[in-house]
Amino acid sequence: MIVRPTGASTILIADDDHYAQKALEALLRVEGFHVIVAQDGQEALERINESRPDLCIIDFDMPRLNGLETCRRIKGHHETRLLPVIMVTGLLPEEEKTRAIEAGCDDFLPKPYEQDALLTRIRSLLRIKSLTDELEDAEAILMTLVRTIEAKDRYTLGHADRVGRYAVMLGRALGCNAFELESLRKGGMLHDIGKLGIPDAILQKAGPLDDNEWEIMRKHALLGGEICKRLKSLEGILPIILHHHECLDGTGYPSGFKAPQIPKLVRIVNVVDIYDALTSRRSYKEAYPVKKAFQTLWEEVERGWWDGDIVKVWEEIVMRESGG
Numbered sequence: 001m002i003v004r005p006t007g008a009s010t011i012l013i014a015d016d017d018h019y020a021q022k023a024l025e026a027l028l029r030v031e032g033f034h035v036i037v038a039q040d041g042q043e044a045l046e047r048i049n050e051s052r053p054d055l056c057i058i059d060f061d062m063p064r065l066n067g068l069e070t071c072r073r074i075k076g077h078h079e080t081r082l083l084p085v086i087m088v089t090g091l092l093p094e095e096e097k098t099r100a101i102e103a104g105c106d107d108f109l110p111k112p113y114e115q116d117a118l119l120t121r122i123r124s125l126l127r128i129k130s131l132t133d134e135l136e137d138a139e140a141i142l143m144t145l146v147r148t149i150e151a152k153d154r155y156t157l158g159h160a161d162r163v164g165r166y167a168v169m170l171g172r173a174l175g176c177n178a179f180e181l182e183s184l185r186k187g188g189m190l191h192d193i194g195k196l197g198i199p200d201a202i203l204q205k206a207g208p209l210d211d212n213e214w215e216i217m218r219k220h221a222l223l224g225g226e227i228c229k230r231l232k233s234l235e236g237i238l239p240i241i242l243h244h245h246e247c248l249d250g251t252g253y254p255s256g257f258k259a260p261q262i263p264k265l266v267r268i269v270n271v272v273d274i275y276d277a278l279t280s281r282r283s284y285k286e287a288y289p290v291k292k293a294f295q296t297l298w299e300e301v302e303r304g305w306w307d308g309d310i311v312k313v314w315e316e317i318v319m320r321e322s323g324g
C-alpha cells in the first residue's frame with residue numbers, strides 16, 4: 001500500500017548525482033510534496049510502476065537507462081503516457097533538446113535550478129495532470145459502461161476490448177501515427193457505447209430482430225455520438241462511433257455515407273468489428289472459423305461494403321498471427 005500525506009502530490013526525482021538529488025528532495029518536501037527517488041532510469045521506471053507519482057523530474061545523464069530513453073518509455077506506455085516529465089540538464093545542444101521533445105518531455109530545467117522557476121513549472125504541470133486525470137476518469141467510466149452493456153449479453157463479452165486491440169494492430173500495419181492509434185484504441189472500445197440507450201429486451205433477444213427492433217437498434221450509432229460529444233477528449237473518435245455501420249456503397253447507417261466520406265480510421269474499425277462479430281458466437285449463429293470469416297468479408301467487399309485494401313492487410317496479420 002502507498003502511504004502518502006493527504007492531498008500531497010507525489011514527485012519522483014531520478015538523478016545519479018546524490019547531492020543534487022538530496023537538495024531537490026529537501027526543497028520539494030519543504031513545499032509539502034511527497035517525494036520518491038531513483039538513482040537511474042531503470043529504477044525510475046520501477047518506482048513509477050510501484051508508486052504512480054504525479055510528476056517526474058529526470059536527469060538527462062544517468063547510468064543504466066538515460067533520461068531520454070526513460071522519458072520515451074514513460075510516454076510510450078499507455079498507463080503512464082500522461083505523466084508529466086521535467087528533464088534536468090546542464091547545457092543542452094539544440095539537437096538534444098529536439099530529441100527530448102520528440103521523446104515526449106514536457107519541460108526542461110537547466111542546472112543549477114532557479115527555485116521559484118522550478119516550483120512554478122511543477123505546479124503548472126500538476127494542474128494540467130489533475131485535469132487530464134479527471135478526463136481519464138470520465139473515459140474509464142465510459143469503458144466500464146461498455147463492459148456493462150456486454151455483460152448483459154454473454155455473446156458479446158470481450159467484443160469491445162478485442163475490437164480496440166485489433167484496430168490498433170491493423171492501424172499500425174497501415175502506418176497510422178500515435179494519435180490515430182490512440183483514437184483507434186478508444187474508438188474501437190467505445191464504438192457501441194450508444195447501446196446504453198437500447199432496451200435490454202432488444203439487446204438480449206435470443207432470436208433475430210424484427211424490422212421495428214432493428215430500427216431501434218440502429219439508433220445506437222447516433223446515441224453513442226450524443227454520449228461522447230460531451231467529452232472534449234473524445235472528439236477525435238466521434239466519426240468512429242457515429243459511422244461504424246456505414247458501408248462504402250452508401251447502404252449503411254446512420255448517414256448513408258459513401259466511400260469518400262468514410263475516413264480511414266472508420267474503415268479500419270468497420271473491418272475488425274465485422275471480423276470479430278463473424279468469428280464470435282452470437283445468439284443467431286455459431287462462431288465462424290477464420291477462413292469462413294474472411295470468405296464472408298471478401299464477399300462483402302465485392303458487394304461494395306468494406307475497403308478491400310484494409311481487409312487484405314487484416315487477413316495478412318491474422319494469418320501471420322495464427323501461423324496460417
Ligand SMILES: [Fe+2]
Nearest residue numbers: 191192244245
Ligand atoms: Fe455497432
